[in-house]
Amino acid sequence: MLTRILISFFIMIFIAACGSSPKEDAGADGAGGSGLTSVDYTSDGVKAGTGDDLIINVGDRIFFEFASHELNGEAQEQLQAQAAWMKQYSNVTLTVEGHCDERGTREYNIALGERRAQAMKNYLIGLGVTADRLSTISYGKERPAVLGSSEAAWSQNRRAVAVVN
């Protein structure tokens, strides 16, 4: 006896031709228009109130223990300097990036990176920086600062970093 079954279904062929999307932001030092403005330079020739100024003269990052988002004394000191700098340049806004070392899963580390960024943001708010100048993003373990599978690299990668917008 013959049984006939008719099954119909779809197979689809996907042609990858996705639209473009914005690349990394261009440097923050781009020309800001033709108006006459004066620009301050710090003693080592870096433009004051810029990302470079923050990195070189203040410090842009803090570090964490494994699987922790607690701010140690060193991190708190660092953030006090950042808060003072933020008060000096009141038009500056920051994105706080949270990162992790490679010793965890993607999903857990994304959550942990967010907590680190948030811990930094909240501490800065506690020091008087207004919340509307601070946003956060977590990259989990996807963007290590230092490469290598060693404690030396991991300790540099468990971090939160202030990026001037």
Added chain:
Amino acid sequence: MKNLFLLFFLTVVFLKAGFLHSEELEIGISQGNIKPTPIAVTDFFAENLKSKKFGKDISNVISNNLERSGLFKIINKKSYIQDSESLNNQPRFEDWKLIKAQHLVSGNIIIKGDTIEVEFRLYDILTQKQITGKRYETGKSNWRRVSHIISDEIFERITGDTGFFDTRIVYVAESGPVGKKQKRLAIMDQDQSNHRFLTDGSYMVLTPRFSPTSQKITYMSYINKQPRVFILDIETGQQEIVGDFPGMTFAPRFSPDGKKIIMSYSDPDVGNSEIYTMELSTRSVERITNNPGIDVSPSFSPDGSKIVFNSDRGTRQHLYVMDYNGKNLKRISKGVGSYFTPVWSPRGDKIAFTKLENRQFYIGIMDIDGKNERMIAEEYHVEGPTWAPNGAYLMYYKQSKTFVDSEGKVKSGGESKLFMVDTTGHREREIVTPLEGSDPAWSPLLH
């Protein structure tokens, strides 16, 4: 984006054997490391010379599938005594017994214009009986798909378990230097054919997962530097953000009925991840957890009544089970070490997970109450298990240690690769991808 739709009409005819159906031979994949069954898979017979290539290709796809399962040993074609043409009339069982085949797959094909008729028969050599036989009629270009369907049929009749060959894998294809890898979605058949990219790499994507009921994928995307959960319809190419959340959403999975997304959401005012569900039709959002610890990586039980997830609310990261509404919460992981990414098996009786203990990562399986924990894969880094739809295999990815020189430049390592293994932890094999691969997700059976 452009898409081609191809309607695939498949006619299936059951072929009657001249004998009574033989009883199914129980092997049972979950019973440990059994010896692979020797099986002969002949080139499918074709009168027409041009069709002969198809006969060979179909046979090869079936052989590779069965071999990949670890449960079959394909007997070398060179030792076959009876040729395909004579086999097409009636197998000489003595010939196949002589080369120690337990089973024999034969078939023939007829190509008429754009359609192909594929007929296959599966025999048990010892009892000299036909176990099953079917004829499929479909578009010529679907020959590979039919080969997978036949493979599933053979697997099912011999092992008593449903197959996993007519399935696809979505994963994150990685390229570029360690630490700055481009991560894009890619999809391929379970046997790595028909590979194609689903996103262009201009933004990072992570953790894709299939819908159990439709050709959709949910995943996390960093498009416009706004990390959020999206759904991609792989038929239309349409991408859609899941919900309107002011903060980061991540770690998504579909509910078993395909109607909800379960995921983690980090409220920007709180900065802590909680588990939420969103009903896709009404967009209604429900918060399931409420705890100062991180709650992440939720996965529904197949009946939708329970959720397993990962939390660091205790001293370390552990696995917890709760009802769909957050009630009756219990920690299930009991060992030392940290536990991550639990995934409920499609059979409902096991949970696969990632574990970190003494600086070593593992993929493990435990009962749903946390008992009978055992490790099935181990590496410097391994994570992200995904179940085959029959619950008998797992896929995951490994990342090798990164070695750097004195200037911090990468000398070697840091590579991500996909692997699959059966649930006994035996017969692990690499799933080779064109680029590096991570975060694999197995589709349900397509037929």
